[in-house]
Amino acid sequence: MYNFTYHRPATLADAVSLLGSLEDGKALSGGQTLLPTLKQRLASPADLVDLSGVPDLKGVREEAGGLTIGAFTRHADVAGSDVVARVIPALAHLAGGIGDRQVRHMGTLGGSIANADPAADYPAAVVGLGAWVRTDRREIAGDDFFTGMFETALEPGELVTAVHFPKPDAAGYAKFANPASRYAMVGVFIARFGASVRVAVTGAGPFATRVPAMEAALAASFTADAVAGVTVPPDGLNSDLHASAEYRAHLITVMAKRAMEAMR
């Protein structure tokens, strides 16, 4: 790891102004992605701004029937939250399947979505639930947040402060984990809001995206069988050591079926 200067601001305002003023600063949240990156010497920020001291970024609360979760809320705290379990149980299930216990004790929602790993789990929920990503300066629609592999709509120095997840009538998430890394090789999040259905896929392509054909099929008939017949073309999907695009495409259908079976 290269050397850097460490800051732990106590307020959001301080965090934002630090990140705004530092030449080459980076937010440090749970560190479960950033620190491995630094250890490999793949990045060399001059300053790290640790968000753990900012109380405003933490916690889960109900808002407008849905959930607002602070950016610095750890995966374990979402997975173990009674409120999340009551309002959007599929989200608790998703958080409980990220990485392993130790990673969940540190990793955070904000860090995960800001990092925008194509194989991360949370992006499926952000897109699948039509969430709103709140930052220190604006609100970004879930559909617009992820823009590419490890790329988001965030501007330099812009901090995610919270994510607002509207409450669906029912939602389900199914993940096919990469056997080595345990990240999502394919993860499918499905949510129904009245007559409309959102289907989001993570892991398969460069970033989490919706699957309109599946949404239409499920809007017509909200059953596992309805989606079992919808195939997704492999074009543009990731192909690597672990899975070809073709296999990933196939898994999207299988995982969509399983997400329906896990609907709650």
Add this chain to the structure above:
Amino acid sequence: MANPNGIGAPVRRREDARFLTGRGSYTDDINRPNQTFAYMLRSPHAHADIISIDTADALVSPGVRHVFTGADMAADGVNSLPCGWLIHNKDGTPMKEPPHYPIARDRARYVGDIVAVVVAESREQAKDAAELIVVDYAERPAVASIRAALDGTAELVHDDVPGNVCYDWHLGDKAATDAAFARAAHVATIDLVNNRLVPNAMEPRAAIGEYDPANGEHTLTTTSQNPHVIRLLMGAFVLGIPEHKLRVVAPDVGGGFGSKIFHYGEEAIVTWAAKKVGRPVKWTAERGESFLSDAHGRDHISHAELAMDADGNFLGLRVKTDANMGAYLSTFSTSIPTYLYATLLAGQYKTPAIYAEVTAVFTNTAPVDAYRGAGRPEACFLIERLVDIAAQKLGMDPTALRRRNFIPKEAMPYLTPVALQYDTGDFAKNLDMALPMVDYAGFAARRAESAARGKLRGIGFATYIEACGIAPSNIAGALGARAGLYESAEVRFHPTGSVSVFTGSHSHGQGHETTFAQLVADRFGIPIENVDIIHGDTAKIPFGMGTYGSRSLAVGGSALVKAMDKVERKARKIAAHLMEAAETDIEVKDGRFTVAGTDKGVTIGDIALAAYVPHNFPLDELEPGLDEQAFYDPKNFTYPNGCHICEVEIDPDTGVTKILNFTAVDDFGRVINPLIVEGQVHGGIVQGIGQALYENCVYDEETGQLLTGSYMDYCMPRADDVPSFTVAYHEDAPCTHNPLGVKGCGEAGTIGAAAAVINAVVNALSDYGITHIDMPATPEKVWRVIHAHKPAMAAE
């Protein structure tokens, strides 16, 4: 009364007390006063000429003490790392043995080859400085696989090794085998890849070099399975340090599985650098370095055929294997696909004619050497897959075909057509024990039940035999081994009756401190607490060969028995003197020496005291003291064998294979500590399952870059990938040629498991028209099989 901690007791391990409280002492836990840290700058290219190395900026980087290159080592006369086994080609000429320098001199031959070494005050400073070294490389095409190496137009990994062929070797009777095929009614055939693996002991390699100018002594502390072997190879061949001036210590070692047998360049580098720098030099691998530079395992491509008569009796076996050696010859690399592989091709079967050809090739990949099982899993996998294919072809039950061809126990000792003499083994018994344990009779119903749930169930068998405790030294020497294969032990009774045992064998998880102490406690009737086992330090222990190839108990334990025999012989004389009886009247039981027909007796403790305080002692006949040493050179290998049965269920939607059951019945000869033996089997099984379903070391064909260089991409089996196992053993066929009757259990699990798993997977997929699937049987591979072939059932 039998000793509660004696032979056969599941004694809880004594070493655990320190490991469970964080007080183990692994190499990286050790810090020397005034130590420096080395960082190895490794080639980022698979194959490149080193045009120049500019170290100027690195030298002035903060904390840097020295920067070394291959030229510095050459100037000091440092030699190549030696290979420990010379193989001869079919035509009798010796194999190609290109030099393997600790720091590459003018060409880097794999990604990870060391090109420079920075020594600095801290790890991070050394690493910071390494980034400032400018190496001018001229890249060459990379030869990244066996196929690429053998392509007639391939780039040469070593200029003086034509065709990249290290050796072209054979074993067995070609004419007899050809004749067997000529009269065969059926022939089963297979083409397979034995996938390359990375051993991945959880403790990364580490080494600390020290030099004491006061007496000219060098000390190397290293993560090794065999410190004396390292001392011999490094001292005599690489650095030219006489053995009395070189101490090698292997403290607690966090797993080896073969990968810590070999003498690695880093060991020579820190030892040499410590003298140059004038301070201790420490190096610890990061996991990424381990992936790049630990010797890998397996990596074979084979074609094999089995000839049978009309009834399924095996007539002949023909095998052609290409084996990857990597860029250079690691210590025992050359013996693995030859004497530890081809010699095992008879398996448990009475196949009368066998002919095997092995071509070993150089590639621009990390060196390949022994990994748990070393050659034997490859042999077992090939035979057991071929037997299943034969059964499929003949429409026979796979257990029935095996039974028909087993070498019967009455035929023991049995000389195979591939040069081994099996001493004992009751193969039918293993199967007889195992089948009821897995309710084989109920399998069809279970398969139907799975099918009703849309799942594919399969069962697979592997009946394996392996050869452990490689020996005897003279025969191995005639076959090219460049080291002895004996083991040593010293039993030192102290005046008050406690015992220190010094063994040349080494524990890195096997539990010697417990089992070896059990042997002593049992023999002399003393509490196990009074026995300490000392290993791993050439300054303390007699010359020994260390631990590999499941040899510790069979060879090291036998040496210990021989040393205890000597102690007892002397003790008997002392007892006779103490009790004023004739030596022939002394009876010994559980450490008590009694005079036959009387109630007179002394304990070994009394005798030890008399031996060290020799006031009442036959000084004109005997030397004082009770301290004996023995070397044991086995007469033959030992032959552990067993039957492993695996039941799997495949999800056809995803191709995911789940192991439902894994049952192992083994014959390890006599069992000293069942708790430890079972633990060895469990661990071995998971390494076998890992190879079969998860693990695969992949280099990019074009560039020779390692694509599976971390746990993000190299799939290690985790707790939730595997089930609990059912393991059993019998002791009805003990080894006949060592004093304990033990055979060895360290590798068995790995040897049987991969074949059992793949046989089960292929069985589950039997409706899809395949006879084989290469390892690892990943979900995508399995899914492709399912989707490429219309199932017979569905077609109806």
Add this chain to the structure above:
Amino acid sequence: MASTVTLTVNGTTVTREVEERTLLVHFLRDILHLTGTHIGCDTSQCGACTVHVDGRSVKSCTMLAVQADGSTVTTIEGLAAPDGTLHPMQAAFREHHGLQCGFCTPGMVMSAVDLVRANPTPSETEIREGLEGNICRCTGYHNIVKAVMAGAEAMNGGTLKAAAE
């Protein structure tokens, strides 16, 4: 840059000046000489470095010492009672031969204790899934799972179940 950190490690408060890039695991191993916490990888996967920070299991190779400033840290060295009596989970690992080379063991035990604190009566499946962040190359996990079962019972006040003989 250097910073001062104050932590309570195994019941003792320590204050040290560290380079800010110092990982918690290096702080423990190199500065406090608590070498029971091991390093088995460089990608935060293996769990050999697992310790408890403020009562939760974390990978100390993926946390900066400065992040742990003000926290309470327990390492394998701090698990047994001051008189040396093993923690029930440590005792269970020994009883059930849940370790071989011992390298993964400190992390495995720390993870197991954390797991049982969160779920006092875990099933075999829950144990296996709960340990997915810890890799062991030696044991095949079989005896680790048995040990965690027995350790959980003992942590709940039961007596330590003996390994079947």
